[in-house]
Amino acid sequence: MKREELTAPLPRLIRRTWDLVGAFVRMRYQLRGLEMIGQPEYPDFAWREVIVNAIAHRDYSITGTAIQVRIFDNRLEVESPGGLPGIVTVENIRRRHFSRNPQIVGVLKAWHYIEELGFGVDRLFREMEAAGAPPPAITDDRGMVTATLYAIPTTAQGQATAPNLNERQRRVLAVLAERGRITNREYQAMFGVSRFTALADLNGLVEREVLERIGSRRGTAYSRKVRKE
Numbered sequence: 001m002k003r004e005e006l007t008a009p010l011p012r013l014i015r016r017t018w019d020l021v022g023a024f025v026r027m028r029y030q031l032r033g034l035e036m037i038g039q040p041e042y043p044d045f046a047w048r049e050v051i052v053n054a055i056a057h058r059d060y061s062i063t064g065t066a067i068q069v070r071i072f073d074n075r076l077e078v079e080s081p082g083g084l085p086g087i088v089t090v091e092n093i094r095r096r097h098f099s100r101n102p103q104i105v106g107v108l109k110a111w112h113y114i115e116e117l118g119f120g121v122d123r124l125f126r127e128m129e130a131a132g133a134p135p136p137a138i139t140d141d142r143g144m145v146t147a148t149l150y151a152i153p154t155t156a157q158g159q160a161t162a163p164n165l166n167e168r169q170r171r172v173l174a175v176l177a178e179r180g181r182i183t184n185r186e187y188q189a190m191f192g193v194s195r196f197t198a199l200a201d202l203n204g205l206v207e208r209e210v211l212e213r214i215g216s217r218r219g220t221a222y223s224r225k226v227r228k229e
Contacts, residue, residue: 021069043128046127050124055080056104062082075150082143094122135190172190182202184199212224212225
């Protein structure tokens with residue numbers, strides 16, 4: 001619906017991006033008792049944090065491209081040029097910290113765009129969980145890092161009905177209600193678990209006939225199983 005390119009000095013750029021994105025963040029309303037309670041579809045800290053992180057940690061030696069913010073009906077994506085910096089990986093991103101651009105990070109901290117150095121990503125995950133949203137997905141695809149936030153579900157659709165599911169399995173069902181399918185690698189990135197743990201969780205949902213496999217070997221994906229009448 002809207003496409004806009006933003007170029008400005010750093011503090012103004014962040015504010016202008018926040019203002020533009022904030023105009024597209026919708027309110028979700030739920031009836032609690034006799035009162036309608038509204039909350040944004042993404043926690044304010046979460047979507048602001050992924051934008052600041054992209055600006056703070058992108059690889060500025062890469063030219064010919066820019067940070068991309070994309071807003072869809074059910075998710076918000078922020079794409080930043082350059083792979084994850086230093087010792088940081090998709091698996092350890094919540095507990096390992098490394099600054100590719102320490103001077104920029106220092107300035108952002110002085111301007112209070114970064115509250116506490118090294119704790120923003122972990123708080124991002126906690127804020128999404130506390131809001132009842134699926135966990136963020138962080139991917140590093142050939143030097144392009146993408147952070148995806150999934151909107152808070154408007155209904156109970158996607159919640160697990162099968163017994164004895166762990167918390168990761170319950171949460172992935174909510175994610176699949178929005179995005180359709182998931183791979184083992186995406187599951188690992190989403191929850192910070194090993195390939196074998198992801199496989200055990202996903203196969204457990206297949207055995208309970210909650211999910212079904214699509215494809216084979218490295219191309220295998222999992223989706224909600226369609227129940228036939």
